Amino acid sequence: MTVTETARTSSRAVLDRIESVTLSSITLPLPNPISDAKVFTGRQRPMTEVAFLFAEIRTEAGLEGVGFSYSKRAGGPAQFAHAREVAPDLIGEDPNDIARLWTKLVWAGASVGRSGASTQAIAALDVALWDLKAKRAGLPLAKLLGAHRDSVRCYNTSGGFLHESIEQVKDNATRTLESGVGGIKIKVGLPDSAEDLRRVRAVREHLGDGVPFMVDANQQWDRSTAMRVSRRLEEFDLVWIEEPLDAYDAEGHAQLARSLDTAIATGEMLTSVAEHYELIRQGAVDILQPDAPRVGGITQFLKLATLAEHRNLGLAPHFAMEIHVHLAAAYPIEPWVEHFDWLHPLFNERLETRDGRMRLSDRPGLGVTLTEQARAWTVDRVHVDAPR
Structure with a gap:
């Protein structure tokens, strides 16, 4: 047989x-x-x-x-x-x-x-x-999982990279907000921390006080630099400071989380439930940022979501918004989804953004087809x- x-x-x-x-x-x-x-x-x-x-x-x-x-x-x-x-x-x-x-x-x-x-x-x-x-x-995937909402807060990253001038970053932010995206994230972590602070200040002044604003250091600070710069960043009323330290430095992230008023976000570079659990166990993260394709798919992501909810953590999945809008919609605590326009050439469909939120479509499954x-x-x- x-x-x-x-x-x-x-x-x-x-x-x-x-x-x-x-x-x-x-x-x-x-x-x-x-x-x-x-x-x-x-x-x-x-x-x-x-x-x-x-x-x-x-x-x-x-x-x-x-x-x-x-x-x-x-x-x-x-x-x-x-x-x-x-x-x-x-x-x-x-x-x-x-x-x-x-x-x-x-x-x-x-x-x-x-x-x-x-x-x-x-x-x-x-x-x-x-x-x-x-x-x-x-059913849309979110509805199969059991959605808590039909739209999710969203913020844009693709307009805030360091290869662009601060004037271009500000122009990108204006266009992004006009398109219906709700928040703006920019990259920091330059060798010159003073330049980081200058860029952050310029964008915050451009956005005004009411717009959600995040920064991402992409793991480039050591512990002392992270503490020093993050304390300076507190004045800008950030939603979170992302990846201030090496992704595997749970102890260092925990020290920051205890010391700062601003939330610490991390997790995108980790590739298993076990690695994320160490962050959660040590109290090293306020907003968990798992990436379903990196951790092994939706099956593993759902395990992480349960662990995060148990600790009342925020959730802001990394990249791949075509997948993560569904998973975020099924998370009980109000989450964020990261808006990237890089993947637009791959799919025939577009996710709608309006009033600061990304909307679930009524298409079954993920709701995407390849171009x-x-x-x-x-x-x-x-x-x-x-x-x-």
Whole structure:
């Protein structure tokens, strides 16, 4: 008896079977090189593209789900290679059993760990399974999960990078607010902290007192610099100070969180529930910023959301707003979603922003489909439709 035949006889409750998985490695070029503090401190080169791993899962009943993960700078080919190895293990499975399938895929590649590139590869498959499940129900993903709201506060990051002059950042902020986005985040963490403070002051004066305003140091301060500069930043009435320290310095973040009135936000660079739990356990974060594609998908994100809610933490998922607007809408405590316009060329649909909030659409699942341009940017592709 084949693996597929065994699966078919294992349960009378099976609703459908996975027939095929298509994986695509798509490189999104950015219009201009992007620089945050990591470039100015010499740790990275300007970013010119983003590598995406897309998974399209089709069932015998003709349903389709799409999911994605991504890598900025290195790592995209590794994600694609790992997904290519484990995807055959989905063929013949019931796509509704998402938690079990996540565990199966993790154990298929257990020798390379339960975080990092391996689980980021699984994330694309996991997101596609959730998209498929919501489409089967005829519901937006947020409604399948159980939404607390039909719109989410949103703030923009893509207009506040350090490669642009402060005048350009202010112009970007004006256009962003006019488009219906509610808050503005800019990058800090320059080698010259005085220049950081000058830029923050200029933007706050430009925005006025009523506009939500955040800053992001991208892990470029040591503990003493973070404490000194963050105390100076308190006067600007910020919603949060993001990644003031190395992502794994839970103790240092905890010291800041205890010492400052301004909230500390971090978590986007972590790639597992266990890593986030250490931040939560030590009281190192006021606003958790998990990234579903980085932590292994929606299945793992939901575990983190439960832990965060238990501690009454704020939530502001990182990047990938097409996924995170649904997850934020299902979080009990009023969250934030990060608005990035970089991904617009990949999808036919647009998320609506109005009155400072990002609106859920009524489209089933994630509510997105790939553009022809996205498919033209495909650099590798594999179609899996039979068990190993």
